[in-house]
Amino acid sequence: MNAATTRGALLAALACVLVGGSFTANSVLGDYPYAGGQFLRYGLAWLLLIPLCGKGATARLRSLPPRAWGRLALLAAVGMVGFNLAVLAAERTAEPAVPGVFVGCAPVVVAVLVPAMDGRRPQRLVLYGASSVAAGAFTVQGWGRTDGAGIAFSVCALVGEVGFAVLAVPVLRPLGPRLLSATVCGVAAAESAAAGVLLDGSAWLRRPDAAESTALLWQAVVVTVVGFVCWYMGMQRIGAERATLFSGLIPVAAACTAPLVGTGSYGAAQAVGSALVGAGVALGSGALGTAVRLRRPRPSARALPERRRPASLAVGRGGGGTEPGADVP
Template identity: 25%
Template sequence: MTGDTLHAGRAQIYFKLVLTTFFWGGTFVAARFAVHEVPPLFAAACRFGIAAAVLLALVARQAQRRGETFPVPRNLREVLALSSLGLTGIFCYNAFFFSGLKLTGAANGSLIVAINPLLTAVLSAWWLRERIRPFQAAGLVVSLMGVGVIVTRGDVGAFRTLSFNHGDLLLLGAPLSWAVYSILGKRAMSTFSPLVATAYAALSGSLLLIPAAALEALGGAGPHRFSLLGWLAILQLALLGTVIGFVWWYEGVKTLGASRAALFVNLVPVFGTLLASLLLGERLGLPLLWGGTLVIAGVFGGTVRLKAG
């Protein structure tokens, strides 16, 4: 492979990773549209039911092209490993994600969830005994300060009165769920490819979301009917944010390595905030701007200096 060809290939991967983070930033806006029309768990079930069907079809096509049988878990341990991904990364994450966005803005959501990389690093240090370096710890502190500014709307007195927006607090459960999902995923990836693991995670997560959505409906959660705009939002979440986003993300990881690809995650809150301002008319108030700056600076500084070290 010539140098020009290699450069062109990497440029294409960079473009795909930037576009992936754009799709992921757009999921916050799409979710806001969706939860304005239907209950949160029903929206999540629709998203991952569609995504699971498409991902399983991609797995089947890949197996057929390679002349292999469809990959299935071989024992109870593998079933539990894949199911745990669906429980944490799909069911719990989206329960917090959609429920939080029902009560707060898309810009807030994209910035709060931006602590994903550093929260994962902290849990990895505790759970897997991985080392936390000084810049990583400093980045976590700065990010958490930013989250504090966002959830209190810049009012430090809110810590004394506990007058937080419930949606912001619910959204904090999303990065925690994703961090646990990421750690559990390290074990699953030793047996299954990322595409296969993601497909089974989406499937098991959907199987958990469907009965939860049914219970939500029995509790009188509201109408379960999308308008055309609502369906477009769900398709964005399922096809762009989940299927294409994950496939392109793993292409980036394969070509660049996980450490270099992970740096692109810091673009998600940037795109999420800008799209929320453009499409939803959410005002970029001073507390949100300051909080967002701290979150992005903390995540970027912590991860970049960690990788550089």
């Protein structure tokens, strides 16, 4: 990895750790109206992100074609509002581990879907790493009680997780991580308000109590503002395929923080699953492949016939491909 891809990996990892550590806040908001909570979370995040977008943000938004705006609306509806609603609906008839296992399969889906959209084959290292990440997420969380509805909504949650990465790919370059995060938060806030009025009427929004206010502030400031910007900055540097590998850190972070608040324990299964996730991330990101190549002995120049010895051997081997987003400073 070069410096840009290393920063991208660290940013994606930080974003997923923040999301995984936010499950405690989700439990506090269990009795708060869903749509109202989403509106407050994304609305506050939008207000905080707008000053960070810099000059020219309005011009960049105006230059977007209608198709791009449709993609942004779909990204907010599927990857943000819809994802959270699907998880909430799944947990009504299924234990939380069930949607977690399905969401843990997102790296595998993205590893296949993104190359297919580009007209190329999946990278084997990324696909193998994604499979290890999915297996690790399953090992960390286990499998719980569920029914048909729980499985169906868990599949919807998987679609939302995949959409959050895949739908952002074409609009990330023209908007950049900050403006993209601000725009989708604004759109998601509007969609949440509309859904709340249609589904819950006048009860869609109420004043949160002290604990709910703290949880909503955490979700808005840390998970959304910091997490979204870090996620899209990481994806800009290493690509959607490799960035989604780090989503396996979400259940790992949740398992590590659960003992701190007395909602779970960290045992042998969680340790094995964490190791599988780490190995999958390293393999998929190319770190292990690079290490293997560095350990593999190079053929000596003396073994080559003198008349076939390339001149480049005198100065060492150069060149090589670049990682997605490697040109990003």
